[in-house]
Amino acid sequence: MSSQIQWFPGHMARARRQVQEALKLVDVAIELLDARIPVSSGNPLINQILGQKPRLVVLNKSDLADPALTKLWLKALERPGVKVIALDTLKGEGLKEVPRAAAALVAEQMAKLAARGRRPRAIRCLVLGIPNVGKSSFINRLVGRKAAKTGDLPGVTKGQQWIRVQGSLELLDTPGILWPKFEDPQVGYKLAITGAIKEQVFDIYEVAVRLLGWLASHYPDRLKERYRLSELPQNIPDLLAAIGARRGLLVAGGTVDVHKAAQLLLKEFREGLLGRYTLDMPPFDR
Template sequence: MNIQWYPGHMAKTKRLIKENLSLVDIVIEILDARAPISSRNPDIDEMIEHKARLVVLNKADLSDPIINKQWKNFFNTHYSNGILINSMMGQGIDEIIKKIEKMMKDKLEYLAHRGRKNKPIRCMIIGIPNVGKSTFINRIVGKTSVKTGNKPGITKGKQWIRINEKIELLDTPGILWPKFDDQNIGLRLGWIGSIKDEILDQEQLAFHLLTFLTQNYGDLIKRRYKINNLSKGTLEIFNEIALKRGFIIKGGELDYQRTAEMILDEFRKGKIGKISLERPDKT
């Protein structure tokens, strides 16, 4: 499965980030807690240079709690910060505001000293498509200020949002990188819904996901799809799931497309269970 994707708007977003960088104090890099390495843009270090950075692992409600802790330690060790959050429900959001204020303490004091209290700290939110940037902003602001959606490519341009008298955020469109050297990165990005479904073969994507899940989260697959024996191979398991769900097309054939979409959808919504696709000790 060859995954290559770099539409024009990605190049535009990269320019947008570069052009606005001088206006911001902190870059908030949002990663997907299920795949913190694959969801990290390798160009980011080069793009944001020495700007202060806060690493946020979003969708921590969908990932494996044990591995979440390991990632938190990993990012705290290597990048001096890493906060686990759930933008849907708001967990971890307060910690972020405190962290931003702490990181910018000197600047806030300096501005207050100069009598320029109303100049806010500006944070740019960046991350790959569908990672939850806009949801995070809405949660932090406490109301729907920007559009969100369960597919990539929702945010089209930049937008400034004031969260309180001290902090202003800049929402940006999701950005992916030109090519995925490692096939597994492409797969994980497909699984978490950061690559448009239309350009990927859903059956292959789901088949690979099911293989990963039976190998790493076998008990969850057994429980969700009532499978007793996982040793029979992915194809057989896939067929069994299709049959159990009654996904059959005219003539009695199994509906692979529908089964594939269902497995991907259930994984993305966390219905199979709390699953991490990457762990720090395997990178």
């Protein structure tokens, strides 16, 4: 199923070229990842494009991820030239760390410029990541005003724009970039679950069944509580139908509308109503 989930619109190929050109103008690359899927939401092309450019990795949507696993991911992703912070864009938690982390990454570079008599200037940052990872909301929060377009659907930002953060940073927003082919079928599945891929290009029912199977295996009690089920059917399609029935998602004749049930499950997962989950496991023991 998920091996067939592929989405690489033409504007993303252009975006890749734009990012490569913009790198010459910036000091730091700020890469946003989804804290629920830090590996699956990391574009392998970005590693190639950025090379040795100082990088600030932001684990966005940390309010939706398992907090214990997020702490492990913060350690796992940190390395020379790369700083990592967790961020809840909606509440702004972790936002103050962004300018400090960016400054630390380029402290040596800025000191050299000052030694040559150059006047202090704002740190120039390139903001990038896959679609719907929250780049525009991140920028708006950082700037303190509605500076970039926002939306619930992937692919809202189509062009580049510079945005000034008072006193310390200048941000260059870019369109979200996916990559031409997901080598690991699980990556496509996880991106579909978290909303990075347009629903028109994958089978919503099949993705919901996969998610529900994972939840039933790892967190059965949460499903029982959320959907008021005394027991969970062993058959996952039957479980999805039971959830639809509990929510009154019926069509003529009293049959459950499983497509609507699938949409409901994905929506509630994405909004954190089922709990806080991380689908990518860090390379540490829990």
